[in-house]
Amino acid sequence: MDNIKVFDGHNDTLLNLHLPRRGERRSFFQRSDLGHLDLPRAREGGFGGGFFACYVPYPQDDDRNEESALTRTEDQQIDPEYARSFADDLVADLFGLQSEGGLRVVRTVGELERCLREGVVAAILHFEGAENLGPDPAALEELFEMGLRSLGLVWSRPNAYAHGVPFRFPSSPDTGPGLTEAGKDLVRECNRLGVLIDLSHLNERGFWDVAELSEAPLVATHSNAHALCPASRNLTDPQLAAIRDSGGMVGVNFAVGFLREDGGESEDTPLKTVVRHVEYLVERVGIDGVGFGSDFDGAKVPKELGDVSGMPRLLAALRDGGYDDTALEKLARGNWVRVLRTTWQG
Ligand SMILES: [Zn+2]
Numbered sequence: 001m002d003n004i005k006v007f008d009g010h011n012d013t014l015l016n017l018h019l020p021r022r023g024e025r026r027s028f029f030q031r032s033d034l035g036h037l038d039l040p041r042a043r044e045g046g047f048g049g050g051f052f053a054c055y056v057p058y059p060q061d062d063d064r065n066e067e068s069a070l071t072r073t074e075d076q077q078i079d080p081e082y083a084r085s086f087a088d089d090l091v092a093d094l095f096g097l098q099s100e101g102g103l104r105v106v107r108t109v110g111e112l113e114r115c116l117r118e119g120v121v122a123a124i125l126h127f128e129g130a131e132n133l134g135p136d137p138a139a140l141e142e143l144f145e146m147g148l149r150s151l152g153l154v155w156s157r158p159n160a161y162a163h164g165v166p167f168r169f170p171s172s173p174d175t176g177p178g179l180t181e182a183g184k185d186l187v188r189e190c191n192r193l194g195v196l197i198d199l200s201h202l203n204e205r206g207f208w209d210v211a212e213l214s215e216a217p218l219v220a221t222h223s224n225a226h227a228l229c230p231a232s233r234n235l236t237d238p239q240l241a242a243i244r245d246s247g248g249m250v251g252v253n254f255a256v257g258f259l260r261e262d263g264g265e266s267e268d269t270p271l272k273t274v275v276r277h278v279e280y281l282v283e284r285v286g287i288d289g290v291g292f293g294s295d296f297d298g299a300k301v302p303k304e305l306g307d308v309s310g311m312p313r314l315l316a317a318l319r320d321g322g323y324d325d326t327a328l329e330k331l332a333r334g335n336w337v338r339v340l341r342t343t344w345q346g
Contacts, residue, residue, distance in 0.1 A: 008050030009251025012298030049122030066298035084134030169263035217248035222293030251293020
């Protein structure tokens with residue numbers, strides 16, 4: 001029924017394909033029951049593209065999901081040399097997918113819209129954690145030239161720029177200090193180049209530092225409402241108000257641990273729970289400030305959704321919730337396109 005094209009704020013498909021223990025050597029080009037996202041299932045689900053994250057796990061964490069509320073400590077920094085070399089492998093993987101066709105790395109909104117029209121998966125190269133730049137932050141410009149268009153200052157651990165929010169439940173996101181001087185410089189540099197700054201995984205003080213400094217709309221690519229699920233990874237009402245005031249947006253995360261009010265990891269989480277977060281975020285940020293940030297291949301998602309091919313079921317649930325075509329188009333991709341146009345300045 002719903003053939004609305006979706007553009008999505010976050011997936012961990014590159015890592016899932018990269019690490020054999022996770023992806024079990026599935027191919028992006030062949031339909032699989034493993035993971036959440038491949039080209040055949042993307043076409044089935046109307047997935048027009050999204051942010052493809054380069055996330056570097058701790059060396060000992062190779063078999064874990066990126067988002068996991070399991071008890072773990074995220075207080076260790078990761079060596080920037082290691083992070084950069086791992087991220088370089090993921091970047092090479094992404095351009096490898098592009099060279100086989102069916103997916104294109106996009107650098108402008110024009111390119112993104114062309115992909116959506118032509119049915120080619122539009123991929124935004126996103127770094128999840130600025131340690132992936134390597135030891136010298138000046139690498140940002142070189143990576144920008146190569147195609148990097150989105151950067152999370154941190155994953156849920158500290159680095160030279162900021163402090164990520166550790167996975168806690170229930171917990172405030174106010175878990176530590178704000179940005180370092182290097183972090184503030186990096187925000188200015190992202191603004192200068194037109195690189196989107198992703199606030200998901202940043203702790204609350206870091207969030208407010210970016211809010212004060214950045215000239216771009218505030219964006220959390222894959223986070224939910226703290227009022228409905230008090231996980232440290234979710235956004236409080238004052239944060240949502242700041243995002244609204246900046247003309248920014250939130251990508252709704254399908255990770256069950258960030259959806260459920262008990263913070264549990266059960267896949268028996270109804271789609272209605274996703275709808276409830278959308279409704280709440282729309283109430284707080286506005287219909288122009290909410291989209292999707294699925295976390296496919298990086299988290300446990302509701303069984304009722306299954307994988308990317310289940311997106312039409314979510315759109316149908318939102319339609320049942322009262323969203324008309326115009327609203328659904330905004331939620332599904334229009335808001336991402338708008339925010340990217342402002343942020344990238346082109
Ligand atoms: Zn994440």
